[in-house]
Amino acid sequence: VKRGRIITQQVTRHMSELRSRDIDLIAANTQHSIGLFYLCRSLDALQHLYDLIISGELKQIIERIFTVLLNKGKSIVVDNLNWDSQDYVNGLQDFYGALNLNIFSELYELAKCVRLESTASGVRSLRVDQLPSELLQLILNKAMGQLFVIIHRVTPRAAVYAMATVGGVSTLWWRTITYRHHSKRVLKRYFQRVCSPFKCNPQRLQSLRIEGDVNCLTEFNGQLYVGVVSSASVQVFVSRSPFSRLDDVTVQGLNIRMTLLCVEIQVNSTSLTVAVSTPSGE
Amino acid sequence: MEAIKTQRTDAAQNRVLLNMMYRKSFADLNKLLRCLEKTKQSHVVSLLSSSYTCNDQPLSDALKSRLIKNHAILMELLDTRCGLLAELLASDCITRRQQEYIESEDSKARLLDILSRGSEADFMKFIDGLRKTGQEHVARILLEDGVVAQIVAKTRCSADEERLIAERFMDVLGNSAK
Numbered sequence: 001v002k003r004g005r006i007i008t009q010q011v012t013r014h015m016s017e018l019r020s021r022d023i024d025l026i027a028a029n030t031q032h033s034i035g036l037f038y039l040c041r042s043l044d045a046l047q048h049l050y051d052l053i054i055s056g057e058l059k060q061i062i063e064r065i066f067t068v069l070l071n072k073g074k075s076i077v078v079d080n081l082n083w084d085s086q087d088y089v090n091g092l093q094d095f096y097g098a099l100n101l102n103i104f105s106e107l108y109e110l111a112k113c114v115r116l117e118s119t120a121s122g123v124r125s126l127r128v129d130q131l132p133s134e135l136l137q138l139i140l141n142k143a144m145g146q147l148f149v150i151i152h153r154v155t156p157r158a159a160v161y162a163m164a165t166v167g168g169v170s171t172l173w174w175r176t177i178t179y180r181h182h183s184k185r186v187l188k189r190y191f192q193r194v195c196s197p198f199k200c201n202p203q204r205l206q207s208l209r210i211e212g213d214v215n216c217l218t219e220f221n222g223q224l225y226v227g228v229v230s231s232a233s234v235q236v237f238v239s240r241s242p243f244s245r246l247d248d249v250t251v252q253g254l255n256i257r258m259t260l261l262c263v264e265i266q267v268n269s270t271s272l273t274v275a276v277s278t279p280s281g282e
Numbered sequence: 283m284e285a286i287k288t289q290r291t292d293a294a295q296n297r298v299l300l301n302m303m304y305r306k307s308f309a310d311l312n313k314l315l316r317c318l319e320k321t322k323q324s325h326v327v328s329l330l331s332s333s334y335t336c337n338d339q340p341l342s343d344a345l346k347s348r349l350i351k352n353h354a355i356l357m358e359l360l361d362t363r364c365g366l367l368a369e370l371l372a373s374d375c376i377t378r379r380q381q382e383y384i385e386s387e388d389s390k391a392r393l394l395d396i397l398s399r400g401s402e403a404d405f406m407k408f409i410d411g412l413r414k415t416g417q418e419h420v421a422r423i424l425l426e427d428g429v430v431a432q433i434v435a436k437t438r439c440s441a442d443e444e445r446l447i448a449e450r451f452m453d454v455l456g457n458s459a460k
Contacts, residue, residue: 011454026430027419028451030444031358034435037419041428049431062435069450070443082434091429094351 010065021048036062043095047172050088053081136176144177211235225249292399322377325401338401345405345424349398352423355430359420362389366415375400375407419455 015025018038022045027037040046052058059078066076211228223246224237236246286302289295303311311330318327324338341349349356360366367384370376376384376396384392397408412421423430437444 011451015455022428024422025455026422027359027455028448029358030441030448032434033437034444034448034451035358036433036435037355037359037423038431038433039422039426039428040431041426046429046431049433053433058433059435065451066435066437066439066447069447069454070439072443076447077438079436079438082436083431087432091431094429 010068014061014065018049021045023049034066040091043092046088046091046095050083053083133176133179136173137179140173140177322374322404325403338403341398341400341402341405345402346398348424349394352430353394355423355432356394356420357390358432359417359423360390360393361415361417362393364415364417366411366417367393369411369414370408373407373411375404375411416456 011025018025022041024039024041025036026039029035029037038049040049049058059081062081063076063078066078067074070076226235226237228235233248233250235248238244238246286295286298289298303314315327315331318324318330325340328338329340362384367376367381367389371378371381376393380396384396397405409421409425412418439447
């Protein structure tokens with residue numbers, strides 16, 4: 001009973017540590033040595049798992065757990081942990097696709113071309129942090145520009161949304177965007193004055209997570225309405241940091257291919273917010 | 283009939299059949315729809331006939347892409363020999379004929395192929411079947427958002443010891459999930 005409790009404690013501790021980073025250990029099998037299957041729910045989670053492998057931390061944890069599980073009085077040695085580099089890159093690209101930031105696949109294409117001395121691990125050469133920071137900054141700026149173009153017509157805070165979305169992808173990208181003292185100062189000023197009521201510290205700003213390809217976006221009464229291609233639902237967010245997602249509004253027959261507007265209608269002194277899809281410019 | 287059978291792939295066979303149907307009468311189209319219904323393909327009927335009302339919808343693009351994206355991992359983790367096929371047959375997710383086809387060879391790939399061309403309702407029955415046969419972890423891969431990372435730990439243990447570790451690991455994971 002005591003041993004069982006120790007095993008459960010070890011595994012549960014490992015799992016809860018990972019869970020706090022959006023990672024779930026979901027299965028183990030023995031098709032090739034011992035396969036461990038981790039479900040990563042965000043880009044940061046995927047990169048955190050990668051960091052655990054590179055730092056050797058995951059190896060140590062797994063050795064401890066395996067030793068307790070086998071319980072034969074000998075310490076289990078894990079020679080190496082192998083994560084197929086192509087799987088890792090596919091995972092990264094999945095998240096970029098989900099975040100509607102396909103521009104970032106270009107970034108990894110570039111990263112693949114970078115040849116460094118420290119290519120002991122195949123995965124390491126694919127990391128963004130291997131890129132010269134100026135190049136990364138350039139690409140991130142390009143990505144922010146693309147997002148800005150999509151949303152600037154409907155919200156005066158397009159720059160904030162663009163920056164928050166890109167910066168929210170990973171802490172490295174947020175650091176890169178705000179690396180230069182001058183940029184940081186400009187951003188802070190922007191957040192505090194131009195974008196009032198965004199009084200928060202930009203580093204604490206969360207990403208605006210939109211599902212699907214954004215087609216139109218409008219801000220109304222403190223809420224952000226986002227129309228997504230080929231969907232009859234409008235995704236609703238609080239238009240202030242941290243952009244929490246509210247319930248989706250499904251409107252049968254809604255044509256999201258057009259501009260989205262929100263209007264307020266008074267019906268028997270009850271106020272209704274209605275999402276209207278109209279041809280652009282009308 | 284021969285023109286269809288000689289085609290190599292399912293997609294090519296379907297294309298020839300549909301080309302033939304363009305030249306057929308309305309009555310023949312109705313016969314095709316009835317045949318599709320009889321062979322558990324109501325979700326295809328709902329695509330062909332706007333007046334047909336049924337709850338069966340083809341598998342959504344999102345679920346289909348999860349099946350494709352996680353194919354390699356599903357091939358490793360899915361266990362079709364633990365009563366899963368019997369569960370699927372009992373819940374009317376697959377037909378007897380499909381069960382025999384799956385069991386004859388390459389069962390995991392065949393089951394996944396049938397599911398990807400089936401309806402959303404059948405997919406949910408498959409999820410139920412997974413849960414009933416102790417494969418909740420596979421159901422999670424298919425239902426939850428995220429990316430599954432497969433990390434292989436190379437140890438100096440014997441094959442038996444590795445099997446024991448993996449089995450105990452799964453036990454603990456199962457218990458902590460409860």
